[in-house]
Amino acid sequence: MNLTLKVWRQKDAKDKGGLETYQIKEVSEHSSFLEMLDMLNEQLINEGKEPVAFDHDCREGICGMCSLYINGEAHGPDRGVTTCQLHMRMFKDGDTIFIEPFRSKAFPVLKDLIVDRGSFERIQQAGGFISVNTSGNTQDANALPIAKPMADKAMDAATCIGCGACVATCKNSSAMLFVAAKVSQFSYLPQGQIERKERVLNMVEQMDKEGFGNCTNTGACEVECPKGISLEFIARMNSEYLSASIKSEN
């Protein structure tokens, strides 16, 4: 298939940037979107031009690096997939495809299609962990009995790969789905109870500091999330937060 690509090009974080138009020919419908971008970059290198910078790592749908907003949707028109799992058969011969970086004040563009998602890291550092003794006397995790439904819920939340599609797609650039998943995964488990209150308070505080918007429950994040993280976790975070802030002695 032959395609017209409108790709966001930006030299560095300070550059204003803009859309550039490229033509690409003979793309296989079986190739992935990232393979198509590899083809484009080969073409640009052969023409002596600067290749398009884009993030990618595992190409198996689990690293969450490929932060692309394709034709008006995070990770493109398919559901439950990252960009590497998006196949070119989702497009038609002759299509024009817009490729933009994820947009949010908290995700500044570094170059072309690469954004800085350090804000997610800082939210994690604020409370997305459990403190365990790793001196060699660590208790075997299996020694703690956990009910299957609880373990399943925790796992559902833990499938979040922190890709940022929720922020990119939310009309408010809200990070609530990400933070909710990271808060919830521990809240179901006994290991997460000790720091439960501070965790939600600190992570929400950091989320606000980073400049993400407020959640208005549109549900767009849940639809675009490649891992199908449910809005149920945002409700859980809200109740965790309420309970923690009421009981907090600070």
Add this chain to the structure above:
Amino acid sequence: MSKGISSTSVGRKVLMALSGFFLMFFLLQHLLINMLSIISVDAFNEVSEFMGTNPLIQFALQPVLFFGIIFHLIMGMRLELQNRKARPIQYAMNKPSENASWMSRNMIITGVMIMLFMALHMVDFFLPTINAHYITHEHLDSFGMVAAKFANPVYVGIYLVAFVFLALHLMHGFQSAFQSVGFNHKKYTPTLKKLGTLYAILVPLGYAIVAIFHFVNSL
């Protein structure tokens, strides 16, 4: 609480939801009194007189209501401004309708339209009531006032349009409020969403029926 609850994003959405619950309860109560104007002129006048003169309602509940309305409006606008700032550069190509309903994305538009209507509604009904009860001390014929206003087709038209905006606002608002206070349950939420749609249709429809009834009656 370390800081005021309104200083965090989660706290603000909880406050929006709580004021929303309060306003939804008020809407239902207001509608029930309006319905009386269809059933019995005397009963409607009697209840209107009670609502307009009872000190508990006038000096305790009414100020709470005004606070609730203004709070919901100002907080909604503040959130909207913050949310806009969170994405300084917009997408060149965006398809928001692919993953979220129009109602959920446009609460600020439907909300502001409802508030504009409220201003008109205050001038139409609230100010004449206050004037009669506290300034001129004349007897107020509440039913007569309602019947006279809704004899005007332009007024009926404006009110009907406002009720459509109200319905659109409630379609998202009802179920969203439960989510914001942390209630999302696999078993109950689907029913709650249906209940929300029913509320969002029936309540504005009830208001519309009252307006149309008085217009038809005036012909």
